[in-house]
Amino acid sequence: MSKIKETSTNFANKQALADECSEAYAANIIGGQWALVICSWLIGGKLRFGELKKKLPNITERMLTLQLRKLEENKIVKRTVYTEVPPRVEYELTPIGYELKPIIKHLEKWGQKHKDLM
Amino acid sequence: MSKIKETSTNFANKQALADECSEAYAANIIGGQWALVICSWLIGGKLRFGELKKKLPNITERMLTLQLRKLEENKIVKRTVYTEVPPRVEYELTPIGYELKPIIKHLEKWGQKHKDLM
DNA sequence: GACATTACTTACATTTTTTATAGTACGTTA
């Protein structure tokens, strides 16, 4: 993750693609190793940082943070901080994030079918 | 693209995720900068290498080759070579590839909606 | 006062993906 370099060809290509293809735009948002899986867990309801971490096998705290930040930036998840000690932070899907549900379910079915085929 | 290093943590994580989450498995297959867009063009019917290239703004021949190879390997597209000179190669979706259509359409709609929101 | 808890942050290393550029094979056509 980290910052994307706005002078790179890659950046320009992503932009151009996203501009004319909404599915590429969408793919940019929910792409990445963990984004979809995080969303699919959040479909079941709010989860804390630590709970998510437990559900995602082997994810590092860094990656989880980065992905959640990206999802938050894209208004897919909402982050709520409770100023307690130790801190408590809850994540939940926004309405548009929740609208990914049918897509995720469909992808899941497709993936299963594809797996059987291979 | 190129080869993925089977000893890396990243490889192990992808495996583990794909094993238990079919949506992550699916994401691995149709992930990458161009895969979805290529598929979405192929939904309209067979296309030659050169035709695809024209439709994809700025893609390099190398990337197009790599993505098509990956899609072929995953049985999403079928490659037909006509041994003529100059050569002619046609790409088309397989049945399972074609089943991505509703997902792509759905993603497209979602992407459009999301775009409006931002 | 040391320690545990939680959700991070930071610096750095490695791996993977993408881009850049040049070159190839091969009959056909000029």
Next chain:
DNA sequence: TAACGTACTATAAAAAATGTAAGTAATGTC
């Protein structure tokens, strides 16, 4: 005989994504 068109391959380099390891803040408990 030399250039042309097509669908590639080879090699290198840049950029992006992911992983490793350590550290932080605040406070309540031992």
